[in-house]
Amino acid sequence: MIILGIETSCDETAAAICSDGKILSNVVSQQLIHSKFGGVIPEVASREHESLLNQVVNYALLESGITLNQLNAISVTQGPGLAGTLLTGISFAKGLGLGLEIPVVPVNHLEGHIFANFLAYETLAFPFICLLVSGGHTQLWSIEDMGKYTLLGETRDDAAGEAFDKGARILGLSYPGGPEIEKAAKGGDPTKVQFPRSLLSKESLEFSFSGLKTSLLYFMDDFKETNSIKLSDVIASYQKAIIDVLVEKVNRAFFKTGFKTCVIAGGVAANQSLRKELSTVLNSKEIIFPDLSYCTDNAAMIGYLGELKVKYDKFESIEFSVKPNLKLI
Ligand code: KG4
């Protein structure tokens, strides 16, 4: 089977070709226009998708050596995400699908992030824990089978990606904040500033990052770089405070479920310090990360999961519409 995946849930315009579980091409165009606003402007993002989609899909086809007539299906992100940007992708997918007389399959973006781990590790087997850490979500899931998921805990306020993005704004760095903070933290000493780690009650699997962000805001109010504390030390300390909480919660989830494997999904999974810390602190466990290109938003994960849905006949008719608040369950 050959399937075209399309992703437009936020500010990445992406298309990929997937054939029998293998990714033949994966094209992502990140809309740089938003960095000057310090965040994504929904209306601007929709217009950008509109003008980029045709080109991005053509690139994906060209790179894979596949022609439109060889496609057996199209999968597209249905939600969660911005209503207008999702609509752009879905309308494009439906138009193309109707023209080619092939099925169009809606895919849950969050489920796509989780399944990106099968691309990194083909022999990944259920059950496993998933730490889902993106710009809008921070959740721990017990993944028992395809479609069988139990929420173990989630954030009560900001998502981990949001803590990176809002922290970056306070620090005068650009959007998206995660990669900027990661870069600026290089060479900094993460033990120099003791930012709070909100671990909540002893066994809690919930998260809270808003206090950390406020604490950075107050700290920066009267911070002046000196020989003993550099800005890179502050940034490394802030990053470490986020990572420590994530690592501790994954540790608790292992304890609670008794599972042996945890996969990390979503944009924050691209963070090298998080990867290193998880692998070091939890070295007796199996921790799986998607390839870097499949961490942040991409269409490979949408194509891969869409193909599974077609195979198992688990999709609605073409009548489906956008679901900006779609949950995993
Ligand atoms: O999954 P994703 O691409 O989009 C959503 O579905 O939200 O995640 C985007 C989030 C942003 O908050 C971004 O700052 C964060 O992932 N991110 C990172 C890194 N790369 C992206 N956070 C930390 N370190 C990174 N290297």
Ligand code: ZN
């Ligand atoms: Zn995402």
